[in-house]
Amino acid sequence: MLRHADRIGDALNDRGRARAQNLPAALAGYQIDAIYSPDIARNLETAEPLSAATGLAVTIIPKEYAGSRMTRDHPNGTVVWVGNKGNLRTIWAELTAPGEAPQEYGEIGVIKLNGPAPRTVTRLTVTS
Numbered sequence: 001m002l003r004h005a006d007r008i009g010d011a012l013n014d015r016g017r018a019r020a021q022n023l024p025a026a027l028a029g030y031q032i033d034a035i036y037s038p039d040i041a042r043n044l045e046t047a048e049p050l051s052a053a054t055g056l057a058v059t060i061i062p063k064e065y066a067g068s069r070m071t072r073d074h075p076n077g078t079v080v081w082v083g084n085k086g087n088l089r090t091i092w093a094e095l096t097a098p099g100e101a102p103q104e105y106g107e108i109g110v111i112k113l114n115g116p117a118p119r120t121v122t123r124l125t126v127t128s
Helices: 014-026 041-054 066-073 085-094
Strands: 034-037 058-060 079-083 107-112 120-125
Touching: 014 041, 034 041, 034 066, 041 058, 041 079, 066 079, 066 085, 079 085
Parallel strands: 034 058, 034 079
Antiparallel strands: 107 120
């Protein structure tokens, strides 16, 4: 889970575009099965380089119950959610992940669901 890249208004700025271009490298250690985002231009622009690098289309879904939808559709998979501050916090809570949801540009929170065991989180950073 990550917040869209740096922006000015509704569009990514130069730093945000650079950060989006570096997203595939930041997630290179993961076999990604799906990329999700709400239908917000800055989120989709952030996800585009990852989509191009993986060959996976970005699946646009509503933010409501996105955590349930992603885990239902990919129960044993690795999915990426490119979101916003509010929906990141909501999905984080829905998935009962420990700690705080990523809120700053460049922060990535990797939640491992672990079946019935407590969730674990790995923190990564996307540089710009």
